[in-house]
Amino acid sequence: MTTTEQPILLAAVSLLSALHLGFQARRVGWSRMKFKIMPPAVNGPPEFERTFRAHQNGVEFYPVFLVVLWTSGLFCNEALAALGGLVYVVAREMYFTGYAKSAEGRLPGFYLMICVILALAVTAAVGIIPSFLDKYLSIKILSRSI
Numbered sequence: 001m002t003t004t005e006q007p008i009l010l011a012a013v014s015l016l017s018a019l020h021l022g023f024q025a026r027r028v029g030w031s032r033m034k035f036k037i038m039p040p041a042v043n044g045p046p047e048f049e050r051t052f053r054a055h056q057n058g059v060e061f062y063p064v065f066l067v068v069l070w071t072s073g074l075f076c077n078e079a080l081a082a083l084g085g086l087v088y089v090v091a092r093e094m095y096f097t098g099y100a101k102s103a104e105g106r107l108p109g110f111y112l113m114i115c116v117i118l119a120l121a122v123t124a125a126v127g128i129i130p131s132f133l134d135k136y137l138s139i140k141i142l143s144r145s146i
Contacts, residue, residue, distance in 0.1 A: 007070075007073055009073070009078050009079060009081075010070055010074070010078055010081060010082060010085070012082070013069065013081075013082045013086060013089070014066065014069065014070075016085075016089060017062075017065065017066075017085065017088070017089050017092075020089050020092065020093065021059070021062060024054070024055045024058055024096050025055055027051065027055070028051055028052055031047070031048050031051040031052070032048070034048075035047070035048045047100070050099050050101075050103065051096075051099075054096040054099035054100055055096065057095070057099075058092055058095070061113070061117075064117060065085075065117065065120075068117060068120035068121045069081055069082075069084070069088075069120055071120075071124035071127070071128060072084065072123040072127065074127075075124060075127030075128045076123040076124060077123065077127075080123060081120060081123065084119055084120050085120075087112070087116050088113060088116040088120075090112075091109050091112035091113035091116060092109065092113060094108055094109030094112065095109030095110050097109075129141075
């Protein structure tokens with residue numbers, strides 16, 4: 001695979017998203033110190049619990065995000081998927097910051113995040129269905145000129 005064929009944008013967004021998730025984990029650590037919550041405890045003041053849940057929710061969504069990001073980028077359009085990935089990272093930050101302040105504060109980031117996941121899933125399906133039909137059933141529904 002040559003450098004021009006490598007999914008550099010997808011790799012860059014994946015790395016950025018992983019670093020962001022790590023930074024959010026650090027923020028949970030800071031919250032633990034602030035409220036003197038020692039691991040493995042996850043109960044404490046509402047501010048701590050919201051911060052902890054905001055990060056945990058990000059961890060729970062992360063595999064779904066990576067699958068739809070890479071599938072969309074490899075089978076549909078890498079630049080479009082990478083852009084969606086960047087918007088997802090912004091949405092995760094909106095979610096985390098909003099949730100840390102109040103339960104209702106998470107909603108704008110949550111809605112944006114869900115829209116990005118759905119958009120990436122749709123573009124992944126749009127890309128993978130013709131490839132599947134062509135490879136396994138010899139049905140060409142879209143012709144790509146490269």
